[in-house]
Amino acid sequence: MPAVAFASAPAIFASASARPCRSAAPGILSSDSGRPRRGARGAVQCEVASSSAPSAAGPQAARWAQRTVVIPPQRRGCHLITNKIVNEIGNDLADFKCGMAHLFLQHTSASLTINENYDSDVQVDTETFLSRIVPEGPSAPWRHTIEGPDDMPAHIKSSMFGCSLMIPITNGRLNMGTWQGIWLCEHRDYATPRQIVITLNGI
Known part of the structure; x- marks a missing residue:
């Protein structure tokens, strides 16, 4: 049976309002940081033995790790949280040469997406777009307004972007593009702390 290791203690951030940065975080593998070996047609080759061919030390066993990250309440809008996620995991x-990171947001009025990590105007423009295409206020047609006029619009926006992400892991880093960042999109006017369950799997 593959060895399984879980790390489930929640980790709490001090803030999630950091501005985008041009350089990649230590745990992010982009096109200009720590280039991995490439094979035919530019395919990235993780530096591990094939799982179908036992090495001298035996076959590679799949590894698992899981952590719940708690992000404090944020203002309504889109927030870049890449560096904070990487700091926590x-x-x-570092234990994975090749694998996948799955991020799951445990809420129905916020969302996760991957987008621009440099120009913060993209975050502002995205919030403007969401506010324009999902009506809100007395004239909106929504029946579900138990928690206020932003209640149902928040649920719709959450479904538009979704609550989960899959990111490849290569040689101990998240293998994202140079300009890609992880966003937490807060869709409520009065937010609560947001929990993200991060599961790592690979070899």
Whole structure:
């Protein structure tokens, strides 16, 4: 049976309002940081033995790790949280040569997406777009307004972007594009802390 290791203690951030940065975080593998070996047609080759061919030390066993990250309440809008995620899972990431990171947001009025990590105007423009295409206020047709006029619009926006992400892991880093970042999109006017369950799987 593959060895399974879980790290389930929640980790709490001080803030999630950091501005986008041009350089990649230590746990992020982009086109200009720590280039992995490439094979035919530019395919990335993780530096591990094939799982179908036992190495001298035996076959590679799949590894698992899981951590719940709690992000404090944020203002309504889109927030870049890449560096904060990497800071929390960095030690776990280092154990993986090749695998996948799954991020799951445990809420129905916020969302996760991957988008621009440099120009913060993209975050502002995205919030403007969402506010324009999903009506809100007394004239909106929604019946579900138990928690206020932003209640149902928040649910719709959450479904538009979704609550989960899959990101490849290569040589101990999240293998994202140079300009890609992880966003938490807060769709409520009065937010609560948001929990993200991060599961790592690979070898």
